[in-house]
Amino acid sequence: MSLLPYIAALGLPLGLAVLLTWAQARSLVWRVMPFAPLSALALALLGDMPMTAQAEWLILGLHLGLDDTSRLFVIFTGLLWCAAGATARHWMRDDPRATSFGVMFLMAQLGNLGLLMAQDALSFYAFFALMSFASYGLVLHSRTPQALGAARLYIGFVVLGELALFAGLALAGAQAGSFLLTDLRQTALSDISVALLMIGFCVKLGIMPLHFWLPPAHGAAPVPASAVLSGAMIKAGLFGMITILPLGSAAYADHGTVLMAAGMVTIFAALLLGVQQANPKAVLGFSSVSQMGILALGLGAGLMVPQAWAAIVPVLIFLAAHHALAKGALFLGTGAFAAQTGRVTRLVVTLALLFPALVLAGLPASSGGLGKEALKTALGAASPVWLPWLTVALSLSGVATTLLMARYIAMIWHNPPKAPANLAPEAVLLPFLLVSAASLALPAVWGTLAQTVAAPIRLAPSGALWPVLCGVVLAAGVAVFAHAQRIGAGVFLSQLTAPFRAFGARADAIVAAKRRAARRLGHSIPKALGETADQWRLGQTAIAGLIVLTLAVELRTTLPAETAIFPEQQQHPMPLQDLTLTPDF
Amino acid sequence: MSVEISPMILSVFVPLFGAIAAFVLPRAAALIGFATLVLTSGAVAWLARDVLAAGAVGLPLGGWGAPLGIDLRADGLSVAMLALTSVVGFLVSIAALDSLKGPEQARQRQYFWPLWLLLLTGMNGVYLSTDIFNLYVMIEVIALAAVGLTVLSGSRAALQAGLDYMYASIFGALLFLMGVGFVYLQLGRLDFAGLTGAAPTGALIAALALIFVGLALKTALFPLHFWLPAAHANATAPASALLSGLVVKAALYVVLRLAQYMPFPSENLLTLVGLMGAGAVIWGGVQALRAERLKLLVAWSTVAQIGLIFVAFARAGEVGLSESWKAAALLILAHGIAKAAMFLAAGRIKDEIGHDVIRDLDRTPIRPTLAQFTFALAAISLIGLPPSLGFIGKWSLMEGAMAAGYWHWVGVTMAGTLLSVAYFSRVFAGFLRFDRVRAPVGEHQGWALADAAPLTLALMAIGLGLLAAPVLSFIEIGYPFGVAP
């Protein structure tokens, strides 16, 4: 197949980046910034899968291609880049370093899209590195001490990850005798190379203990950048594992165990760390870490039990898309929130934010809930030993996420991020709403979108409400508790009873007002009754009725009582066993 | 009896008559000198053609023949030495024209030409002699002329140095004469042919040892080098060039020649010679490192280089001189050309800057670039960097030493090379440092026609390395050491 579509797909962001350095073209480039991933999106949506193309003369032989898996990644990634680009356009309007941001943004985009299309190890590595290094500029953008620190941490981890990746790829390539990813996937790679690759990708995924860079980086980057960092780029780690590791063909029990354990720890440790954050975007970052822990569970299971991989992988893709859209929406929403100046509009945005937040938390029938249920089903095929734990962990992750989301909502009010001055409030709202809508609609469109890999989602139960509820309740409790701690017990108690007292007072007032009317009624009603009775001769009718009734009762008691008309019914009480479990925090 | 005009006779007697004529007619001295040089060079070229055509050629002078008469003989080696003398002498003379042109140098001009032509006579005689007594006479002629050249400038330091040179020379001559006498008393003959195959009796060895010590004194082999640095450093530049480039080589040539005919010296003796050479290499190098004046440094470098040539003798070992003489001969040629170039260049630098204190070379804005460049080129050959003739000589020396397993001589050579790099780089640093000059540096100041002669010599020293193969095959003509290569 011809290379042209790929050149179009990848050349667009590259060309824009180059154009951006030319002062005259800048305003034009910023205007089309949202559309930079469009050609890639079009390729993924319209192309016939699988499609590959190669250029032997580029680098060490460049192979590009898209298949059913990668095109899904391209779709949600591209969508997110579009939205982020639209936000960035306004966000960066008056920024003195806008050009540098734009170039880095586009380069990272190029890397991200490119790695999804790469079909050989070298170009994959190249695009991966491009994305990682270009993001450095995004993280660093604000140049505040926090950003500098975050960037330093970030680049350190990036270098570590790249090195591990390089080594892993080199070893894998040597073992497979080929650099084509399809060949790598079918080779039983040595333990060390799998471990190295795993480390390289887990850095990107932020699996503990390789997560340190992620929350500060996501917190420090400007809103549009953190949306793609957390929504799109983080998925490169997942994509890398899916596309390079010989999952489904060889078993790596030890690696799988480690990864699953790390995933479990990640899910909950990220919660513990996340709820302590004051920066709402850092909270979101920790939430991402936590969510990636879920993906790690699936990957770990796939490493352990190759037979289960076929069932797991569609779910992982769905979860990736789910998280990308929901988290992207949240980040963009943070920006939208910050851009609002009025209290009312802020409230409205907060309400809108609740949707993606709940989706992320796994509201039943939302993509979150479906995804988790599907993952449970898929993991059921994997390891019977681990299964109960996984199920519990997955369920509880819902609680954890809800708590984090609650924390996020609280912090967004308490500690709103800074938006650039003169930002049009409605301009950044639109991308946010778009992604939120996409996030909500994901379960509905997934069937048509994913076609061959959509089955597990279609069949998945809608999921349970209780983790979310539980989380909400806990969050509320914690909020109340925190509130009480903050203002002191006495005041808090008075605050607590204030509504009741107010209600009482109000009731008193009402009673007082109504008493007079009642009294009036007490007088007028008997009078009216008497008049009506007189008018209708009620007295005589009533006496006649009584006589009839008495006769009837007399008759009844004299009849034999062999048959019972109403048999006695048995009652079983419903136990509330599930609610006895409370998260241990 | 008709006197056959032979180029050999011409090359000895033309300079002699030239010297007399130049002494008698001081006004025309330069003209006479050049005419003599041209004639002599022509004779040498003629001789070279004969030798190329017929191999070694001989001529009994006055028809007496050996063992009593005086024979002249020319083979490849001697013609090469003659050619070296002619070429270097010619170019030094050209440089002398410029160097001695000032009015205050009238006296020097007057004496330079006769002395130099006398020196040429002596040297050509040495290269063509076939008996040791004749060698003695010629060496004395050289010594007297050389002392005259040394003191030409008339300065007190030069006179003192010349006197010391004179003492050493007289003493060396006496030892040589004693040795010659003893040889005669032992063998009854003085010609080279008579020496060949003589039984190495104790007395004969003693006689040869006397001769060797005498020559070592004249050629300034460590530790008998004491007179050389002062003498060469204090003479005027052309005189220094002649002394260091040519005069020392005459004695070296005699050693080489005698080694051909003498009984083979014992291994221990050779080692002793080599040790002396090694001492010269080290000591000369160290002294050059310490020298404060440019010409003194160059003079000490001569001491070191002569030591290196003796190391080349010493590495002969069991193989004998049949191979190692080539290395020595190449080193002699290389040193002759390069050292003459270097002394002339040093003289030019001194003339331009006004002093030759190494430490202050960089304090002046005057940079005689071409002379400095010449100096550097000559240094390349002296250090022995490729592709110079010095490199080729060193290559043969080390190759032979390695093949014979004499690693210590290889080590000495390498140490000497490193030392020479060290001391010459002192000079280069002086040439190339600019931050101690306040005035703007005149880069091309000091271009003069006078630079042509030293530059030509230096380029020859480098370029002859590329022609080493023809040079080698030429000096092998007549198989001076009796073994076909």
Added chain:
Amino acid sequence: MTPDLIYGLTGVAVFGIGLVGALSAQDRLRRVLALKLCSVGAGFLLVVGAWREPPAAPDPVPHALVITGIVVMVSATAVALALIRRLQTLEATDER
């Protein structure tokens, strides 16, 4: 003790005296004279070497050598003396 041995040893002794003098003398003139003594010793030795038992005539070649040596020594001495004189003149002017 044949006469030639006596003469020979004498020659060696004279040469040795001259040698010691040449090496140890500080004064320029003394050094020249010591060298002259050396040359006399050397000549003596050679002449002795040329001696033959009386019916035979002495070998002429060493005599020729000695005569040449004397000539050379004379010229060399002359040069050395000229140098010494010139030096002394220079030193005298310097001191003044």
Added chain:
Amino acid sequence: MMDAPLLPLFILLTSLLAAPILFALPERAARLRTAINLGMAALKVALVGWLSIKVSQGVIYDLRFEMLPGLEFKLQADPLAILFIALSAVLWLITTIYSVGYLEHGPHRARFFGFFSLCVAATVGIALSGNLFTFLLFYELLTLATYPLVIHRGTAEALRAGRIYLIYTLAGGLVLLLGTLGLWVLAGTTDFVPGGVLADVVAENRLAAQLLFVVLIGALGVKAALVPFHRWLPIAMVAPAPVSALLHAVAVVKAGAFGIMRVVYEVFGIETAQTLGMTAPLAALAGVTIIYGSIRAITQDDIKKRLAYSTVSQVSYITLGVALASPIAAVGALAHLIHQGLMKITMFMAAGNLAEGLGVKRVSQMDGVGRAMPGTMLAFTLAALGMIGLPPLAGFVSKWYLAQGGLQADQVWVIALLLGSSLLNAIYFLPMLHRAWFRDAAPEGTGAPGRPRIGWMLAAPPVTTAVLVLVAGSFANAPFSPLEWTRFIVAIEYQE
């Protein structure tokens, strides 16, 4: 097509003959000098292009001239030579342009360009040498020609550096002389022959062959800046920027590395070297150098010093690739010869521009220079990222091949080594990039306010080489790329 058996000689002469002319030109004849410089450089590029086409068609060039009985001055144009010549010819052209711009108003231009030309002539000679003897001639010439360039500024510091440089390299040359003699005595020839000339000797005289290996590699290691002999390189940094660029990218350091290649492949032969058990220590030494150079680079504040230590490290990749005795690693090593040259010359020219345009000479002064000199710093960035080994830049390709070669030779530690080195590279290069791009210039800026004015002659060369870095990496698999050519060479050296 025309056949010119003297073509290699012409290539040599383009710069060798230019030197005396340039020396003789008066200082003020700047235009004429520039014309000669550029004309000769362009001519050389053209001739090298022609030569490489002929060689790739299988034409054999072999010029001999006997210097001593049996000992020849020999020029030959084999693919390995072409690789090195092509590098030097192209970079000479670029560096010449750069130096013309750099030294526009400086003193001693005649001398500078004369020696500059001579230096390139020596490099070309080294590349074309058909035997170790000829190699030695040009190796020494290179030392002599670079010395005046190193001390060009004529300051006390420059002279100190020059002295150290001279002592190191001449001592190395002397040892090389010893080794050449040893080879001559042992093997009776000094010719470079694929597969080596010492196979017979090794059987009889193993110890001598081992000693010879140590001597030769030690001698060449001085110029290649292998670890105990590397000290001169950072000190020689006092030279003007174009000289440093040339020294590090093409001439001196590469001459050493190229010599190691010749010695291992064509004097000993890779199999013989392995039989002698000498490749493993050499690889270990290269490894130590790689790490040591990188570690030292981290603490350097002077930009050029940091780059110099980086060179110490990077050039040893070539040695490492040679010593691994695997064809794939050899491809990496040869490709790195070119790639490192391109990257390092870019960085040095960029560093020179920083010093010229902004007066920035230290890493700590680099804040915000990316904004002030975007083109230069973009070039620098590309080169630095290439050094770290990021695809699709040139450095990645060679590192990748080295890693694969290490695996092919069952030396897994090579991977760890490369990783460690890349990590260290990142540690010392990324902060520079960070400062340049992501920090704002200090308020009381070190340089002149406003945009620095540097002519196109300074601005264009680093950008050009940076583009070459990108192209060499991106089109590594295209025909006529350095990588393809190295594959061709390795097929010859490993006699496949």
